[in-house]
Amino acid sequence: MFRRKRWLFVTVVFSIALIGIVAGRWAVKTVNAQNGYEELRTFTEVLTLIKKNYVDEVKTKDLVVGAIKGMINSLDPHSSYMTPEALKELQVETKGEFGGLGIHIGIKDGMLTVIAPIEDTPAFKAGIKAGDKILKISGESTKNMGLTDAVSKMRGPKGTSVILTIFREGWKETKDFTIVRDIIKIKSVKSRMLQDGIGYIKITQFQESTGPDLSAALEKLSKEGMTSLIIDLRNDPGGLLNSAVEVTEQFLPPKKLVVYTKSKNGEKTEYFTDGEKPYTDIPMVVLVNQGSASASEIVAGALKDWNRAVIIGVQTFGKGSVQSLIPLSDGSGLRLTTAKYYTPKGTSIHGVGITPDIVVKLDVKDGKEQHRVAREKDLEGHLKNEQQKEGPEEKEMAPLEVDEKDDNQLQRAIDTIKTWRVFEKMKKAA
Known part of the structure; x- marks a missing residue:
């Protein structure tokens, strides 16, 4: 399977938790003098005027960093400038x-x-x-x-x-x-047995260890008698693209397309499954909601496109862009949106999200606190989808917390697997 040496971000938000990192070498091209000279001359004039006339003494470095931040902030909400300290911390965070x-x-x-x-x-x-x-x-x-x-x-x-x-x-x-x-x-994979041989795995985010941790969880559940599986991706904000591929390939045969990315100049990079895995036939349900973003949507989108799992829940967040972390000469870095990703069928979900096979909204119990749902299309300055029209902004509410006994989405997943088994028995009998 072709995989790039550098890592790619596919995450919805910066967070105190791990999100992901891109490593690699980038060739930085100088600004085309003919196209950018006038703009750069104006910038230099402003910088000189501030240094000469501003009422207080200011450092040139502070002014330049402020200008860089303003420039990056004019892009989409997932691009940002990182100081050397922030970059080092982020590199540590990929370990969870x-x-x-x-x-x-x-x-x-x-x-x-x-x-x-x-x-x-x-x-x-x-x-x-x-x-x-x-x-x-x-x-x-x-x-x-x-x-x-x-x-x-x-x-x-x-x-x-x-x-x-x-x-x-x-x-x-x-x-x-x-x-x-x-x-x-951050423990990105949590697992347990539910009932009647139904295994349950919750993936909280996609970090370096998520693929191997998932393999270990699947092996443990198999030894406990797992005959079907629920993967819970609700409120998973994303993480590393390679990690999403490693998760998806646990459930698909070799050489299946998981996702591909496309840059501004049309460069296309495809990610395929690699190696035989023992879980390509186990009945599966994947739970998603408005907080399932980016890497989560890659997994759900691939399993849906290949008809490998039943997707249950509500429309996902809708982040279909990829961020690269580009180191700069002074130790700082740019977290820059450099591509969009597409599901195996060539669908861009950016600003739209993935529609579940079975739409199930969480029941809101009396007295439970709720919050307004935010998706990619609600973020200021988000990129537009060239394929699909974004839906209108809605004041959609969701409960802040749900007890397992009130989790009707999980219960629907369990019922779906039980129904699946009934139909399998009927097929065999026929």
């Missing part, structure tokens, strides 16, 4: 362990917003909820603060604290949460 709070964040309606807290982390234990607006970080306003800066301010050594000023829908005023940082260890 780092110092921080344990929350996924994004920009919604121009405000720093909690996408989801990670279970059993300091933020989760402190009571931070999905949909919370972070107005201040240790007293500093988050207005116009980029995701990279916000992540950097919330990360830090174990035992140190940070104060998040939070506003939650339904509150009359803000509330300060003092949270002590800890070492966040």
Whole structure:
């Protein structure tokens, strides 16, 4: 199977949790003098005027970094500039362990917003909820603060604290949460047996170890008598593209196309399954929701296109773009959107998402807190889909937390597998 040496991001948000990293060499081309000279001359003039006339002394480096950040912020919401410190931390995060709070964040309606807290982390234990607006970080306003800066301010050594000023829908005023940082260890694969030989695997995100961890979980469940499987990708924000391929190939025969990417100049890179795997025939259901993004959508899209699994839940997030991490000469880096990805049937899901085979919305119980659902099409400056028309913006609500006994999506998955078995018996009898 052809795989690139460099890694690719396919993730929805920057987060305190692991997202992913791209490594590799990039040739940086100089700006075409004929096309860019006038613009660069204006930039130089502004820089000179500020240095000469601004009321306070300013460092040239600070002005240039500010200009770079502004330039990147004018692109899509997944491109960003990373300082050398942030880049080093991100390289550590791909291992699934780092110092921080344990929350996924994004920009919604121009405000720093909690996408989801990670279970059993300091933020989760402190009571931070999905949909919370972070107005201040240790007293500093988050207005116009980029995701990279916000992540950097919330990360830090174990035992140190940070104060998040939070506003939650339904509150009359803000509330300060003092949270002590800890070492966040992200276990990307969790597994257990449900009932009647039905195995259950939850993938929280796609990191370096996810493929091998999934293999170990499948082997363990097989020894416990697994005869069918539910893969839960709900609220999985994505991660490494190669990891998504490694997960998908556990369930498909060799040489099957999982996904392909296409750059601006039309360069196409295809990712195929590699090697014989023992789980290509086991009955499968995949659970997805509005928080299933990017790498999650690659897995769900491939299994759906190859009719390998039944997809149950609600429309996914809709992030079909790929980010590359490009190191710069001073140790900093650009996290730049460089391609779009397509499912095996050639479908771009960007801004649209994947429609489940069986649509099942979570039942909302009386008294349960809800938050407004945000998808790719709701993010400011998102790329447009050249194939499909995005749906209208809707005020869609979803519960913040669901007890397993109230999880009707999981129950529908179990019922689907049981029905599957009944039909298999009928086929054999016939």
